[in-house]
Amino acid sequence: MPTYTALVDRLGAIADEVPGAVIANSLGMEDMLLVHAAAEAGLTLGVLVLETGRLHEQTLALLDTAMARYAGLNWDVRSPDSQALARIIQTDGVNGFRRSVAARQACCQARKVIPLNQALAGYPGWITGQRRAQSLTREALGLRETDGHGRLKFNPLANWSLKQVRASIDALDIPINPLHDQHFPSIGCAPCTRAISAGEDVRAGRWWWEQPDSKECGLHPL
Template sequence: MTTFHSTFDPATLRQWDKLLGQVAAIAADHHDAVFASSLAAEDMLLLHAIVQAQAPIEVFTLDTGRLPAQTLGLIDTIAERYGVVVKAIKPDPAAVHEHVAQFGEFAFYESVDLRKACCAIRKVEPLRRTLQGHSAWLTGQRRGQSVTRVELAESEFDPVFGLQKYNPLALWTEEQVWAVIRALNIPYNPLHDQHYPSIGCDPCTRAVRPGEDARAGRWWWEQRTSKECGLHAGNLKAIDPQTV
């Protein structure tokens, strides 16, 4: 069992030990499993678990070309701390150029459709390309992150990309995530300390105000029910129109 500070919450300790077992089991069942890390706090915790469990799971991140410098800096931090190479997957430059030339550099502010088109080019297509040929992928999603994730399963078949999808942190609370990060001194994006609980592309992310939803700073000009970029489009089925 992992040794934590004596004041560490026993329930969270059980969650952590469960996570180590989950990661090891996923690696055993899927020798080609990959972890799509957004380099967020949850993903840094999950990476730490993968390393501690000695699970041979490849890690990659989607470098959209618009990520904050603080986010990209974590790639070097991970290499130094864990000896893990995070593969940066970039979008097709021709597709990016064509979209910008046709609609403008900041067209995503104009409509949800144009924002999703940008996400499709910079995120969804690179993810689809990277997942091709694999049998499973992992994410750091939690139910508490968004109204679109309230029914998130720890394990599910992903109908969008056609492989098994694991969300081992689905049942974790934000408090538990940060308790483990603090206890194990896990590195994280410094923007989290500046009121950025959810961090995406720089022009699409702002700090949240006291009392706001954790994802209020993502695509803040849109309705909260649209706040998925397409990577987790299957989550949208969880929305009850009568509750939002």
């Protein structure tokens, strides 16, 4: 059974193996657990955040809180290129991403994927909060992978359940997005995230108008 102590040890091993690695932090529960563990252990890991321009106000407030509480970590906050966004809006409209998977992926590319790849070019490896139980597209997730650019990518929470993540969050008094307690287990951009109902998959509220096998933004290629 996964434990917080084992997580801290795993992060420490990653920091030793890949000095200068960065935690890709979407400000979800899983990523906040990683950030807390890294800060508590005094690890030399960076924290990379994508401010897409469409995040919930609650998410932005959490970012301010996290940067103040975990000020010892090296925070790197990136935003999308304004000209790229202007082209997307001119082509598809402000909310045109609901018209097709291709239009939605184009929006994700401009707001998330391109800024992420540009940022990661300056890091030797990265760490995510992905879990196998999150969706059909993540069932084969490994603890250690190589991304499409040859960088090492670590998923130390791959075998954790949502219940285990939340138990550690509560026990350690880690700040989280208040939307999690309003039935938002997975939080992305505000127009593309909704609350879920009892019994729904934890990622059912992400791009809910699409089929389950297409629900990735491109940050984590299938």
